[in-house]
Amino acid sequence: MPQIRTLSMQPNFAGKHKVFIQNIQYSNNSNEIATDILRLDEIHPVISGNKFFKLQLHIKEAIEKQFTTIATFGGAYSNHIIATACYCNQLGISSVGIIRGEEPTKKSDTLLQAEAFGMQLIYVSREAFKDKNKIVDSFKTGNYYWVNEGGYSRLGAEGAADICTFIDESYTDIVCAVGTGTMMAGLVIGAKQNQKITGISVLKGNEKLIESVMDLLTDEEQKKHFELIEGYHFGGYAKHPEALLDWMNFFYTQNKVPTDLVYTAKLCYAVNDLLYKGYFATNSKIMIIHSGGLQGNKSLKEGRLIF
Ligand SMILES: *Cc1c(COP(=O)(O)O)cnc(C)c1O
Numbered sequence: 082m083p084q085i086r087t088l089s090m091q092p093n094f095a096g097k098h099k100v101f102i103q104n105i106q107y108s109n110n111s112n113e114i115a116t117d118i119l120r121l122d123e124i125h126p127v128i129s130g131n132k133f134f135k136l137q138l139h140i141k142e143a144i145e146k147q148f149t150t151i152a153t154f155g156g157a158y159s160n161h162i163i164a165t166a167c168y169c170n171q172l173g174i175s176s177v178g179i180i181r182g183e184e185p186t187k188k189s190d191t192l193l194q195a196e197a198f199g200m201q202l203i204y205v206s207r208e209a210f211k212d213k214n215k216i217v218d219s220f221k222t223g224n225y226y227w228v229n230e231g232g233y234s235r236l237g238a239e240g241a242a243d244i245c246t247f248i249d250e251s252y253t254d255i256v257c258a259v260g261t262g263t264m265m266a267g268l269v270i271g272a273k274q275n276q277k278i279t280g281i282s283v284l285k286g287n288e289k290l291i292e293s294v295m296d297l298l299t300d301e302e303q304k305k306h307f308e309l310i311e312g313y314h315f316g317g318y319a320k321h322p323e324a325l326l327d328w329m330n331f332f333y334t335q336n337k338v339p340t341d342l343v344y345t346a347k348l349c350y351a352v353n354d355l356l357y358k359g360y361f362a363t364n365s366k367i368m369i370i371h372s373g374g375l376q377g378n379k380s381l382k383e384g385r386l387i388f
Pocket residue numbers: 130131132160161231258259260261262263264265341344345372373374375
């Protein structure tokens with residue numbers, strides 16, 4: 082039976098706020114290491130997983146400082162964009178999404194839904210998108226509270242530290258997917274002394290990633306509590322070869338846990354491989370963070386995934 086706790090966080094969203102902890106069966110787990118998953122994908126149908134946690138303090142600050150609009154950046158399939166749009170919609174705050182690339186003739190589900198939540202979408206060329214300061218400057222006249230792409234900031238990390246309130250001290254290892262590294266920094270901040278955080282990078286070679294995580298940590302001691310692992314990107318960010326999709330179906334059959342093709346599928350795959358390679362000590366107890374993002378699977382042909 083999964084353990085169930087209720088997420089008691091402001092604001093009080095419509096929808097389910099259940100946090101499940103569920104056991105995971107891995108074929109490579111010959112040492113029978115206890116492996117659980119924290120189902121943050123279940124907390125809300127749209128503001129899923131870590132995006133809720135990374136946004137919460139930004140939005141709180143924006144409200145306290147009386148900003149009327151939240152503005153942020155992202156790509157056409159961004160979980161961060163849709164989460165921001167929905168979060169603002171629920172609180173009655175305006176939102177603006179600066180989208181990388183020209184306006185597509187056929188918009189992704191992500192963009193259509195963000196628009197349905199009232200987000201104003203502004204498309205900028207890939208080249209112009211790189212210079213965030215210039216974009217922010219061009220909006221000087223508006224009363225905008227800016228959130229970095231992917232929610233990357235100290236405030237984002239502090240918000241993500243709350244994820245640890247669902248992880249008791251019996252767990253020795255916490256494993257998560259890493260994009261900007263904000264969630265991992267948050268887990269490092271929120272974890273107990275005895276817990277090690279392992280981050281699985283979904284990027285192909287980003288030498289600055291460790292630095293980005295370090296920059297979000299103020300405590301020197303904390304910087305020793307994590308490890309970033311590369312090589313599980315399956316070809317690069319958001320790349321999803323058939324083998325990965327097949328594996329997602331297999332994992333679902335075994336565990337009834339749906340994963341997303343950008344982050345959590347690669348994470349869950351990596352844990353299986355790391356178990357096989359003996360990365361975790363025999364008496365470990367592992368918590369895998371299901372950070373949500375399932376809406377991104379809609380970019381696939383219908384029926385390719387069995388969930
Ligand atoms: C955004 C996202 C991540 C990455 O979080 P970072 O804080 O940017 O490292 C991981 N998993 C899912 C499902 C996401 O949407």
